[in-house]
Amino acid sequence: MPKQVDHEERRQAIASALWRIVGANGMEAVSLRHVAAEAGVSMGMVQHYFSSKDEMLLFALESLSARVAARLANGVPAGSPIRTMLLQMLPLDDERRAEAHVVVAFIARAAVEPAIAEAMRRVAGPFQEYIAAEISRAGVPGAWEHAAALLAVLDGLTVHIMVGLQTPEAAVAALDAHLGRLLGEEPAPPGSSA
Amino acid sequence: MPKQVDHEERRQAIASALWRIVGANGMEAVSLRHVAAEAGVSMGMVQHYFSSKDEMLLFALESLSARVAARLANGVPAGSPIRTMLLQMLPLDDERRAEAHVVVAFIARAAVEPAIAEAMRRVAGPFQEYIAAEISRAGVPGAWEHAAALLAVLDGLTVHIMVGLQTPEAAVAALDAHLGRLLGEEPAPPGSSA
Numbered sequence: 374m375p376k377q378v379d380h381e382e383r384r385q386a387i388a389s390a391l392w393r394i395v396g397a398n399g400m401e402a403v404s405l406r407h408v409a410a411e412a413g414v415s416m417g418m419v420q421h422y423f424s425s426k427d428e429m430l431l432f433a434l435e436s437l438s439a440r441v442a443a444r445l446a447n448g449v450p451a452g453s454p455i456r457t458m459l460l461q462m463l464p465l466d467d468e469r470r471a472e473a474h475v476v477v478a479f480i481a482r483a484a485v486e487p488a489i490a491e492a493m494r495r496v497a498g499p500f501q502e503y504i505a506a507e508i509s510r511a512g513v514p515g516a517w518e519h520a521a522a523l524l525a526v527l528d529g530l531t532v533h534i535m536v537g538l539q540t541p542e543a544a545v546a547a548l549d550a551h552l553g554r555l556l557g558e559e560p561a562p563p564g565s566s567a
Numbered sequence: 568m569p570k571q572v573d574h575e576e577r578r579q580a581i582a583s584a585l586w587r588i589v590g591a592n593g594m595e596a597v598s599l600r601h602v603a604a605e606a607g608v609s610m611g612m613v614q615h616y617f618s619s620k621d622e623m624l625l626f627a628l629e630s631l632s633a634r635v636a637a638r639l640a641n642g643v644p645a646g647s648p649i650r651t652m653l654l655q656m657l658p659l660d661d662e663r664r665a666e667a668h669v670v671v672a673f674i675a676r677a678a679v680e681p682a683i684a685e686a687m688r689r690v691a692g693p694f695q696e697y698i699a700a701e702i703s704r705a706g707v708p709g710a711w712e713h714a715a716a717l718l719a720v721l722d723g724l725t726v727h728i729m730v731g732l733q734t735p736e737a738a739v740a741a742l743d744a745h746l747g748r749l750l751g752e753e754p755a756p757p758g759s760s761a
Contacts, residue, residue, distance in 0.1 A: 398679055399675060399679040399680075473678075477674060477675050477678045478675050478678075480675065480726050481593060481671050481672050481674065481675030482595075483729075483731075484593065484668055484671045484726075485592055485593040485668070486593075490730045493730050493732065494730070494731060494732055497732050515747075518740045518741045518744035519741075519748070521724075521733055521737060521738070521740070521741035521744075522720055522724075522742065524723065524727070524732075525719070525724045526716055526719045526720050526723060528719075528726055528727070529718065529720060529723030529724075529726075530716075532678075532719075532723075532726070533715070533718070533719055533722070535674075535677075535678040536677040536678060536684045536687050536688070538688055538691050538718075539715055543715060544715070544719075546712045547713075547719060549712070550712035550713050550716055551713070551716040553709075555748055
């Protein structure tokens with residue numbers, strides 16, 4: 374059935390190949406040629422679906438965002454503590470480490486490429502609104518600023534884990550210290566203080 | 568005086584050229600050829616000082632770190648509130664935006680290149696120790712974890728400013744909300760809450 378090609382599936386296969394390359398070798402390693410080889414298709418095939426490298430990157434970012442949203446929807450029961458949701462966004466297992474590689478690479482590209490930055494803003498906005506609503510529900514004033522700080526903590530810890538500045542365990546402890554202080558709960562045990 | 572070359576000065580000139588390229592076009596644009604052209608020297612000259620691209624990057628990172636440390640030493644009087652020091656590390660003016668471009672590019676490279684990650688750890692370690700000592704002096708328990716979270720806030724906000732997720736003003740408000748909660752001061756004014 375040569376005509377019965379599932380185009381969406383093929384686009385996804387190409388996006389997956391792209392993620393594997395970025396995760397293993399960084400954004401610098403991405404080229405139409407390399408992605409085609411990794412996906413096992415021709416360069417012409419890649420170009421049929423994505424007319425430029427940036428178009429490929431934008432599609433990958435949006436697929437990644439959908440994957441994270443699905444994981445949050447399925448893996449975090451409604452009414453869970455905010456911590457449960459936030460832990461889903463740190464690179465604490467292989468799947469999320471691979472995703473974080475992609476995110477870090479996108480961050481670097483977004484800093485010099487307005488179209489990529491615009492896509493990241495579109496993806497991140499709803500997270501800040503969601504977190505601000507949760508903080509507001511906890512009765513903490515200044516929820517919008519705290520949500521911005523919390524997203525910064527998450528992205529900063531993600532970077533720190535990826536660069537090895539923090540172990541995953543130390544990053545979780547840092548997040549807990551921040552959340553405890555933010556939500557007015559007990560701080561980290563004194564034995565772990567500096 | 569053709570033999571009286573200041574080698575350190577020439578290395579610095581090449582490193583400055585590298586920073587300008589990364590700041591304007593990202594790490595992907597860096598090549599021996601491009602750096603030589605930007606610095607106005609031959610490729611052979613660049614190779615005389617730096618045998619590989621990574622060697623050039625490591626030198627630039629260490630010079631950058633020295634520049635930030637000097638700014639902290641000169642621009643932040645001893646005994647200043649921790650906020651004054653932290654604000655020096657956010658990309659709130661052109662000079663620090665250029666530095667942040669370099670840092671973001673290094674982060675992406677460090678995530679896939681162990682030698683770069685090792686250099687970043689060497690540079691970041693003392694900052695966490697310094698911040699932990701300040702938090703400890705303020706009598707807040709769990710200083711080490713809070714310092715990790717605070718460094719994550721700084722790096723996360725830096726990324727968010729660079730990508731345009733937050734304006735510089737919103738980033739400072741987020742940092743203030745975090746610091747107020749951490750140090751037990753008044754939270755942000757209610758008018759700015761979500």
